[in-house]
Structure formats: structure tokens, C-alpha cells
Amino acid sequence: MDHKTTLTQHINAPADSVWAVVSDIPGSAATLSGVDSIQMLTDGPYDVGTRWKETRTLMGRSETVEMWVSQCTAPSPGRTGSTTVKALQGGADYTSRFALAERDGGTDLTLTFAAELTSPTRLSRVMLAVLGPLGMRITRKALSKDLAEIAAKAESL
Incomplete structure (x- = not known):
């Protein structure tokens, strides 16, 4: 059982920005x-294998998640770009593309976020069915804010 959402933000800036x-x-x-803080776990430029710990506060609760880049294609003239970031936390596999x-x-800029339970139990399936839609609404709102803030930063470069 998984939950997925896709959001798109038009940004008045070139793809490289x-x-x-x-x-x-x-x-x-x-x-x-x-995002409250970032702790880099690898050195070097952004690429497949880049790892970090990200701390966010959501609904009054602070949580730190280890994340990594699993796919990375920088944009170039005439070619689209994309990157996929993964995280495993609390029995769930998170993917942000x-x-x-x-x-x-x-x-x-299109962001597709998916959360999938890695080893769902009967109880976790019931909880996801009951609370999942609310969780996705909260997640969608946070992701929409992230996209707007990415747009503002890119447009200021």
C-alpha cells in the first residue's frame, strides 16, 4: 500500500538556476x-550517493531522516533534468523525484512524492487507510511550500 502526490510549480528562472x-x-x-538543519554525511558535489541527515518539524514534532540521492541528471540546454531522493524511516520507503x-x-519543477510501507502489518494497513489521507494532505501542503520557496530562491539568483 502506498501514497503518492505530484505537484508542479512554474518558476520564472532558467533550469540551471x-x-x-x-x-x-x-x-x-x-x-x-x-527544514531546521542539515548534516552532510558525504563530501563532494551533488550526485548519486550524496547523503545527508535532514531535520524538519512537522505538526510540532521534530524528526531527523537520513536521505540520499539515488538518481541524478542535471539539466542542460534542450535536455530536461531530474533527481530522485530516497529515505527509509519508521517502516516506510520515501521517494521524492x-x-x-x-x-x-x-x-x-514537478515534485512527485511517494510513501510506501516496507513491511505492512494488518494494524499499519488499517492506520494508513484511516490516517493516510490526512497525512498526505499535510505532506502536500508542506511540499507546496517547499516548491514556492525553491521558486523564490531560484528567481532571486
Whole structure:
């Protein structure tokens, strides 16, 4: 059983500016108001294998999750870009995919977020069925805010 949502934000900036913001993990706590802190676990440029711990506060609760880049294709002229970030936490497999596509002199940034239980029990399935829609509404609202803040930063570069 999984839950998935997709959001798209048009950004009045070129794809390379949007990519610079999306791939700036050390700077994401300064860009995204929902991120409290970042602890880098690997050195070097953003690429497959980049790992970090991200602390967010959601619904008054602070949680730290280890995340890593599982796919990365930087945009280039005439070519779209995308990256996939993964996390495993509390029996769930989280996937966030960012896709960049140039449109109307700017960039469409599409974020697809999915959460899948890795070893669902009967109780966890029931809880997901009951609370999952509420959790996804809260997640969708937080992700929409992230996209707006990424847009504001990219448009200011």
C-alpha cells in the first residue's frame, strides 16, 4: 500500500538556476523554512550517493531522516533534468523525484512524492487507510511550500 502526490510549480528562472537551488543540500535549511538543519554525511558535489541527515518539524514534532540521492541528471540546454531522493524511516520507503522542464521562458519543477510501507502489518494497513489521507494532505501542503520557496530562491539568483 502506498501514497503518492505530484505537484508542479512554474518558476520564472532558467533550469540551471532551479537546479542550483534543488541540488544545494547544505544551503537547503536557509532556503526551506520547513527544514531546521542539515548534516552532510558525504563530501563532494551533488550526485548519486550524496547523503545527508535532514531535520524538519512537522505538526510540532521534530524528526531527523537520513536521505540520499539515488538518481541524478542535471539539466542542460534542450535536455530536461531530474533527481530522485530516497529515505527509509519508521517502516516506510520515501521517494521524492524532482523533474525540471523548460517552459515559457522559465522552468516547470514537478515534485512527485511517494510513501510506501516496507513491511505492512494488518494494524499499519488499517492506520494508513484511516490516517493516510490526512497525512498526505499535510505532506502536500508542506511540499507546496517547499516548491514556492525553491521558486523564490531560484528567481532571486
